[in-house]
């Protein structure tokens with residue numbers, strides 16, 4: 001069975017340091033025999049303001065962070081899914097894109113997805129974050145694609161709260177969904193595991209979520225708990241401590257077929273609208 005590695009760490013505004021950590025994860029994952037590595041949302045950097053985010057944002061083709069990851073992925077023949085920031089196409093330098101890219105084992109970027117739902121919340125006693133101030137929302141989904149562990153659908157963090165998109169990717173053939181994330185601590189404590197398991201159970205697919213963890217700067221802290229959930233909803237791998245860590249899951253594709261056969265979810269689109 002192919003082995004997947006799922007990582008969590010604390011991105012800061014020092015891109016070279018974040019790259020080093022991610023390159024180390026590639027070496028560790030490869031040495032354990034993994035064929036794919038999942039890295040969190042915003043692995044390139046987490047900033048403390050919209051202005052700082054814009055100043056750190058680099059085009060994918062020339063970003064030393066992305067080039068450094070591609071080089072290492074190629075060297076170790078390991079596919080890597082990673083969340084990064086990109087400039088918007090309008091060149092206005094007013095907002096960034098929050099994207100997830102897929103790097104194959106030859107070090108080429110083969111897929112890309114721009115986060116569709118931006119995180120604008122104002123929680124009493126909790127975080128007040130307006131992602132839309134710094135980030136342009138994406139306008140399309142990326143169709144599921146073949147990877148060494150199966151057909152994968154790309155989503156990001158806050159997308160986890162919208163079952164419609166996971167069901168859509170499932171209908172398009174996904175057998176694995178991935179949510180690179182940077183959940184806040186209060187919302188993570190309340191919702192993270194429940195949402196991931198719900199998405200796995202209702203799509204009858206694997207759910208893999210790499211995560212940011214710990215204190216990025218004086219304003220931002222992330223919940224962590226990177227994990228893999230199987231199509232039955234069982235958490236099969238998890239980073240439990242609040243520190244840089246990696247966990248591994250053997251991706252059994254037979255369990256997908258079994259769960260979907262044993263519990264057929266025949267939808268009644270004659271009764272309610274199709275999603």
Ligand SMILES: O=C(O)CNC(=O)[C@H](CS)NC(=O)CCC(=O)C(=O)O
Nearest residue numbers: 042046119131157158182183184187
């Ligand atoms: O800011 C960056 O550079 C990268 N982007 C993020 O960290 C985003 C927007 S602030 N975080 C989330 O979507 C958390 C969602 C969440 O915590 C929830 O749904 O409860």
